[in-house]
Amino acid sequence: MKPSIDKGSLALGTYVYAVLAFIVIPLVIVIPMSFGQNDYLEFPPKGFTLRWYAEYFSSRQWWSATSLSVEVAFLTAICASVIGTAATYAMVRGRGRLATLFQILLIGPIIVPHIALAVGLYLFFQTIGLSGTVPGFVLAHTVLALPFVVFTTTAALGKVDASLEAAAMSCGASRFSAFRLVTLPLILPNVVSGALFAFIISFDEPVVSFFLSGVRYKTLPRRMFEDIEQNLTPIIPAIATLLIVLSIVVLLGAHLMRSRTKN
Amino acid sequence: MAMNREQTAGASIRISRLEKRFGNVSAVDGVDIDISAGEFLALLGPSGSGKTTILMSLAGFEFPTAGNIVIGSEDLTYVPANKRNLGMVFQNYTLFPHMSILDNVAFPLKMRGVAKPERYARAEEALATVRLAGYGERFSSQLSGGQQQRVALARAIVYRPRVLLMDEPLSALDKNLREDMQLEIKRLHAELGITVIFVTHDQSEALTMADRVAVLKDGRIQQIGPSRELYERPANLFTAGFIGEMNFIGVTVESVGEAIAVSLPSGEHWNVPSTSAVDPLQAGQKAVLAVRPERLQIGGEGAAFAFHVKLADIVYAGSALLLIGHLPDGTEIRARLPGASDLSTLTPGATAVFSVPKEAILLYAGGAK
Structure with a gap:
């Protein structure tokens, strides 16, 4: 028996490391490229410069795209976490038969191709005048981010004994105070x-933003695609590197938050 | 103690024609209970008997389909739970894990807008009442199950409600702790004069703690009365079997007069006093003779109420001896005798004579189980 177990664990180990390698390789390629001296993308990069970072930080165009993305992502994080938590509460605590249907609808945006959602939202937002506006972006990104808030809160809410709220109410708290x-x-x-997830999802969402961006209002990913089409300088890997760092920080924060619940 | 001085005595409760249906299922089916101020009432029954639904209707977490609930002089039938001003203790402690013990106990006062210093002073006082003074700074995860339930008790009484509802509050505790807490709750009840409604499925708990016990089955009250009455003269076969141990012997009624003549499966004929009949009986009818195992005595051949039992097992359990035997029709008979009884002549397989004092005999209409 023993040798076969070793073979199995060897195969599993190889598989796991292969998966990890596929995840890490793009990062290993992108990050060094952002420091390349030539004004086209090359790997391995030649020389070392911070020029592309400097260019990003000094360009008004890049900054306006970034600040729009930050604003949209921030508002999306708030909207998605409030709506998502309320929806989760209804699904976990509610007794209605609609709960399952509701759950499927909420998770829908993960299954539906973003391009389909984007086209639909584009046509709809055009008619009601939300296209290319902050509320438009926030609405669209909230839809995309909701499933992630629902996922992170469902597990937590399931672990909170429902009779705690009953106890609070028997102590004189209204249903809302008991929740709060x-x-x-x-x-x-x-x-x-969940809010941090929503922030990241909104911040680097390219497909829906591609359709909703107007001439003036462009989110950072939209601006990046434009630059890829026109110039393709190492400013793209430079921004990508910054986004990677941001994502790691935010996800680490999200992880720390969740591990606090366990203690 | 300041708490006692300000404590308003318990409120009376009147539950009339209470009904609760879930779809086609009647959880509570026409229940009437009058509870006097300061009384300790236990709702006792197997699961699904409706006892919890009655408590939840009192607490305001369920609204009845019909009937009403009056506490004191107020009709509270459809008043939401948070407006009822009742104390409630749940089965699973339900302390708020993110608050300190003191904040937990002070929570009902906070909901009532009591200022912080007074709130904490009164919470400390309530903790002292349940003998947990000085535990305020801790969190529920640092307390044992028994301590957590005491905190829950303190939280339920801190705003001096007139009624305390308890939903199987001791079922999560182990046996010794449970007995301690039973006494603790009785002491609090005596000290505060509060009306207590206590739900349990443990009959000995109900009998020890309550002034009166309501036995429930299928959403109906089977019997309501003081413990002694319930134990010594159960109103029907269900209560007789549910409360304590009981031997049920299928008999035939031969004649009814000043005494009731019955014939036992073991062949004896008894003339039972008519006061033994709980249900009205007629000659020729099947009936059930019930007698508690601890009322059986060994020996007494030729006595008025003696019968023969073929012994199957003799179990020595220190303070008591359990004899298990059978009648010719297969009816199992159990007898509990003092542990020191001399049974040297009896062995499994032998036939023993048991006798019963006449006041220990009960007769019910119907066939044996």
Whole structure:
């Protein structure tokens, strides 16, 4: 028996490391490229310069795209976490038969191709005048980010004993106060973690933004695609590197928040 | 103690024609209970008997389909839970894990807008009442199950409600702790004069703690009365079997007069006093004779109420001896005798004579189980 176990674990080990390698390789390629001296993309890069970072930080165009993305991502994080938490509460605590249907609808945006959603939202937003506006971006990104908030909060809410709220109500708390003072503090780390996910999803969402961006309002990913079509300088890997760092920081934060719930 | 001085005595509760249906299922089916102020009432029954639904209707977490609930002089039938001003203790402690013990106990006062210093002073006082003074800074995860339930108790009484509802509060505790807490709750009840409604499926807990016990089955009250009455003269076969141990012997009624003549499966004929009949009986009818195992005595051949049992097992359990035997029709008979009884002549397989004092005999209409 023993040798076959070793073979199995060897195969599993190889597989796991291969998966990890595929995830890490693009990062290993992109990051060095951002420091290349030539004004075209090359790997391995020649020389070392911070020029592309300097260019990004000094360009007004890049900054306006970045600030729009930050604004949209911030508002998306708030909207998605509030709506997502309310929806999760309804699904976990509610007794209605609609809960399952509701769950499928909420998770829908993960399954539906973003391009289909983008085209639909584009045509709809054009008619009602939301296309290329901050509320338009926020609405669209909230739809995309909701499933992630629902995922992170469902598990946490399931672990909070429903009779805690009953106890709070028997102590004189209204249903809303019971939620606000008892349940919410207990699931808050997961809600914040969901909000951070929503922020990242909005911040580097390219497809829907591609359709919704107007001439003036362009999100950072939209601006990056434009640059890829026109110039393709190492400013793209430079921004990509910054985005990677941001994502790692945010996801690490989300992880720390969730591990706090466990203790 | 300041708490006692300000404590308003318990409120009376009147539950009338209470009904609760879930779809086609009747969880509570026409229940009437009058509870006097300061009384300790236990709702006892197997799961699905409706006892919890009655408590939840009192607490305001369920609204009945019909009937009403009056506490004190107020009709609270459809008043939401948070407006009822009742204390409630749940089965699983339900302390708020993110708050300190003191904040937990002070929570009901905070909901009532009591200022912080007074809130904490009164919470400390309530903790002292349940003998947990000085535990305020801790968190629930640092307390044992028994301590957590005491905190829950303190939280339920801190705003001096007139009624305390308890939903199987001791079922999560182990046996010794449970007995301690039973006494603790009784002491609090005596000290505060509060009306207590206590749901349990543990009959000995109900009998020890409550002034009166309501036995429920299928959403209906089978019997309501003081423990002694329930134990010594159960109103029907269900209560007789549910409360304590009982031997049920299928008999035939031969005649009914000043005494009731019955014939036992073991061949004896008894003239039972008519006061033994709980249900009205007629000659020729099948009936059930019920007698508690601890009322059986060994020996007494020729006595008025003696019968023969073929012994199957003799179990020595220290303070008591359990004899298990059978009648010719297969009916199992159990007898509990003092542990020191001399049974040297009895062995499994032998036929023993048991006798019963006449006041220990109960007769019910119907066939044996």
